[in-house]
Amino acid sequence: MQPVITLTSTAAPLPLPNIDTDQIIPKQFLKRIERTGYGDFLFYDWRRIQEGPASGQPNPDFVLNKPEYQGAEILIAEKNFGCGSSREHAAWAIFQYGFRAVIAPTFADIFYSNAGKNGIVLARLTEEEVQTLLERSTADPKHQITISLVDQTVTDNQGFSAHFDIDPFRKYCLINGLDDIGLTLRHESELDAYEARHNKEFWEAPKSAIA
16 A cells, blocks of 8 residues: 555545445446456446436536546545445545545545545545635636645645544554555564464474374
8 A cells, every 4th residue: 555645636526415435436346356447437427428319428517527637636525425335445446546535524434444444545624624625626626735644734725724633543554555464464474473383383293293
C-alpha cells in the first residue's frame, strides 16, 4: 500500500447524500474473481445514459465524464457516503479509478474501515465546510485542495482551512503504507521463528521417539 502523507489535487464534486455501495460499484461486478480492474466500473450506471437511443453511452453531464475533472485524486460528496452493503469492492473501485481521498460530512462505518485498509484517506468535515469545497470545485475545476494527514487538515488555494479527526492507528497505517498484510509482515522474523519451533516440536520430536 502506498504511503499517504500530503495530497494536493483538484477535486471531483459529487453533491449527493447517501451514495451507497451499489452505486459506487454495481452488484453485477461483484462476480469478478480478480481484485484489480474495478476502476472502470466506478459509478457505472451514473456514468452512462440509461434511456433512449444513446443508452449505454457516456453521460456527458456526469462529473467523472467531464474532461476538466480528469485526473482529480480527491472526491467530495455529501453525508453518509458509502452506505449500503459492506462490499470491499467499493473501496477497490474508488482507489483503482485514481481517487486517493474522499471528503464528506459522514461515512458509513464499514466503508470507512474498508477504505482505510485500502489506502484511501477519508476526511470528515462539517456540512458547511463540505458545501464550501463543493461550491469551489464546481465553480473552478482547477480548484486545488491539500489534505495533510500529519496535521489532519484540509486546506485550499483560497484560504480555506479545516481540521478532521482520524483514528491514530489508521493514521499510522496510512502514513506508513501498511495494509493488513504489511502489518503482519512487520512480525515476519517472529513468525519464522515460531514456524521453526513448531516444526521441531511436532515433526522432529516424533521421529526421534520412533527411532
